[in-house]
Amino acid sequence: MLLVLSACVAPDADTGGLALPILPDAPVGEVRAAEDASTSATAIRTLPEQWSDVPIVIGAGPSGLTAAMDLGDTLVLEAADVVGGRARYAGGFLFLVGTEEQAALGIEDGPALAEADWEALTGAPPTDATRAFLAATDGVRDRLVGMGLTFTLQRPSPASRALREHGPTTSGRGLVDALAANLPAGVEVRVSTPVRGLVFVDGAVAGVRTDDGWIGADTVVIASGGFMDRADLVQLHTGWSDGGWRMGTTYGDVAADGSALDWAADARLGTANLGAIGTYRDLLALPGADGTAIQLASSAGLPWVWVDTTGTRFIDESATWSVLLSGFVQARSNVWAVTTRESIEAAVSEADLPFLVEGDGWRCADDWEALGTDLGVDAAALVETMATVDTIRARTAFDALGRPSTSFSMRAGTPCAFRPGSVAAKNFGGLAVDDDGRVLDAAGAVVPGLWAVGEAAGMGVPGMGGAWGFDGSLSAVLWSGWRTAAAIRTGP
Numbered sequence: 166m167l168l169v170l171s172a173c174v175a176p177d178a179d180t181g182g183l184a185l186p187i188l189p190d191a192p193v194g195e196v197r198a199a200e201d202a203s204t205s206a207t208a209i210r211t212l213p214e215q216w217s218d219v220p221i222v223i224g225a226g227p228s229g230l231t232a233a234m235d236l237g238d239t240l241v242l243e244a245a246d247v248v249g250g251r252a253r254y255a256g257g258f259l260f261l262v263g264t265e266e267q268a269a270l271g272i273e274d275g276p277a278l279a280e281a282d283w284e285a286l287t288g289a290p291p292t293d294a295t296r297a298f299l300a301a302t303d304g305v306r307d308r309l310v311g312m313g314l315t316f317t318l319q320r321p322s323p324a325s326r327a328l329r330e331h332g333p334t335t336s337g338r339g340l341v342d343a344l345a346a347n348l349p350a351g352v353e354v355r356v357s358t359p360v361r362g363l364v365f366v367d368g369a370v371a372g373v374r375t376d377d378g379w380i381g382a383d384t385v386v387i388a389s390g391g392f393m394d395r396a397d398l399v400q401l402h403t404g405w406s407d408g409g410w411r412m413g414t415t416y417g418d419v420a421a422d423g424s425a426l427d428w429a430a431d432a433r434l435g436t437a438n439l440g441a442i443g444t445y446r447d448l449l450a451l452p453g454a455d456g457t458a459i460q461l462a463s464s465a466g467l468p469w470v471w472v473d474t475t476g477t478r479f480i481d482e483s484a485t486w487s488v489l490l491s492g493f494v495q496a497r498s499n500v501w502a503v504t505t506r507e508s509i510e511a512a513v514s515e516a517d518l519p520f521l522v523e524g525d526g527w528r529c530a531d532d533w534e535a536l537g538t539d540l541g542v543d544a545a546a547l548v549e550t551m552a553t554v555d556t557i558r559a560r561t562a563f564d565a566l567g568r569p570s571t572s573f574s575m576r577a578g579t580p581c582a583f584r585p586g587s588v589a590a591k592n593f594g595g596l597a598v599d600d601d602g603r604v605l606d607a608a609g610a611v612v613p614g615l616w617a618v619g620e621a622a623g624m625g626v627p628g629m630g631g632a633w634g635f636d637g638s639l640s641a642v643l644w645s646g647w648r649t650a651a652a653i654r655t656g657p
């Protein structure tokens with residue numbers, strides 16, 4: 166393991182051997198955002214306790230690992246006691262374009278087709294950075310295959326081609342373990358070492374602050390993930406109100422606590438697209454009579470279909486985990502999950518049954534037409550939609566929307582409907598970066614020495630997530646680390 170840090174430097178030490186442009190007791194005014202006495206930046210009044218001759222990477226999630234992998238000699242500071250970030254808990258599904266796995270199933274694909282799909286996928290046309298990403302995903306796959314991973318296409322239905330999700334047979338944990346195993350010898354990873362702030366001198370990054378003092382460095386890569394554990398930030402940037410959504414679960418001590426946004430506020434760094442949050446439409450809970458949520462059983466046979474104002478189905482409901490399909494829902498008004506009372510009752514535990522009373526979140530009617538009228542959707546179309554649902558199962562392997570016909574298990578009975586809720590899953594906005602991952606300040610100028618990759622920078626690819634993001638963005642996370650490492654190595 167390469168020794169990457171110099172010895173501790175006392176505040177009054179001779180600065181001759183240091184590359185750091187700061188004098189003992191240097192005026193705080195030289196430090197970015199110095200006017201705000203509460204900032205982390207102004208807390209730095211001394212020379213660094215240590216000086217890193219190599220780039221510092223903040224965070225050992227997938228983006229930090231890929232950045233470090235290609236930077237070579239690097240110091241990686243990780244807050245948690247494990248590497249791999251949130252991806253350690255993920256299925257590890259990757260959005261990949263034009264792969265051997267697709268070709269083997271007779272699915273024609275390539276970057277041009279993906280570009281054509283892009284606006285429908287994310288709610289915005291592809292940016293130049295997005296185009297570069299789409300052209301690079303097959304290379305991401307090839308590098309991972311070179312590390313021993315193998316992939317399967319998650320939804321091989323031709324109607325689901327747009328999803329392009331490839332799962333590593335090892336899951337997310339196997340994926341990040343493979344990345345960690347492929348780090349070069351010059352990478353030092355320090356776990357349980359949270360970074361508390363950034364240090365700037367004369368507008369350029371000068372290091373990072375830790376609990377053991379600050380470490381000087383002239384290249385810092387922020388790979389600290391998104392802000393999904395911060396309800397205040399999610400609500401601020403989306404305008405969602407309490408009750409209409411919920412956070413994803415906490416994952417070990419791997420926090421997505423928005424450190425990067427705190428540092429952006431401290432130092433007036435630019436941010437972009439913060440309202441673009443990948444959500445999963447969560448149909449697994451109903452409001453109960455006692456005010457608590459009643460969980461519906463999660464099984465392959467989902468006993469409901471989604472309709473919008475037109476009274477017709479517009480998506481494959483079996484993909485309720487899908488950010489893409491959530492985007493389709495977000496783009497529509499008046500969406501309902503339609504089912505029967507008998508299906509709901511079958512999906513609720515016996516203990517919860519007494520609390521299952523119709524309320525604001527869901528309602529029933531005598532027949533489909535009356536229900537449609539009550540919901541404010543096209544009632545005649547709803548009647549027709551529900552008539553076809555029963556027949557789909559017997560007819561085809563996949564229905565026209567790509568849902569496996571075996572997953573329709575609605576019971577006959579009283580028509581009911583409820584509102585889909587949402588779970589906040591991941592950020593498609595974050596620090597503003599250029600197409601190589603250089604962090605921009607609030608005025609759009611490059612901050613020398615400071616880079617950001619992965620979810621901390623909205624998946625690291627400017628504008629890529631559009632209005633609501635897409636599934637499998639982990640491929641962008643991985644690619645952004647490799648791309649930024651190449652740009653750092655190339656130099657200005």
Ligand SMILES: Cc1cc2nc3c(=O)[nH]c(=O)nc-3n(C[C@H](O)[C@H](O)[C@H](O)COP(=O)(O)OP(=O)(O)OC[C@H]3O[C@@H](n4cnc5c(N)ncnc54)[C@H](O)[C@@H]3O)c2cc1C
Binds near residue numbers: 245250255257637638
């Ligand atoms: C359950 C689950 C399933 C998912 N499934 C998928 C999927 O199948 N496909 C997909 O595309 N995406 C999926 N995601 C999202 C995906 O995991 C993330 O988008 C991805 O991990 C982001 O990578 P990252 O490197 O940017 O950040 P992270 O994975 O969040 O890693 C950031 C790292 O930085 C560390 N860190 C944070 N702050 C500091 C600090 N101040 N100092 C030092 N270290 C710090 C964290 O501890 C963490 O290790 C899933 C997420 C979860 C939680």
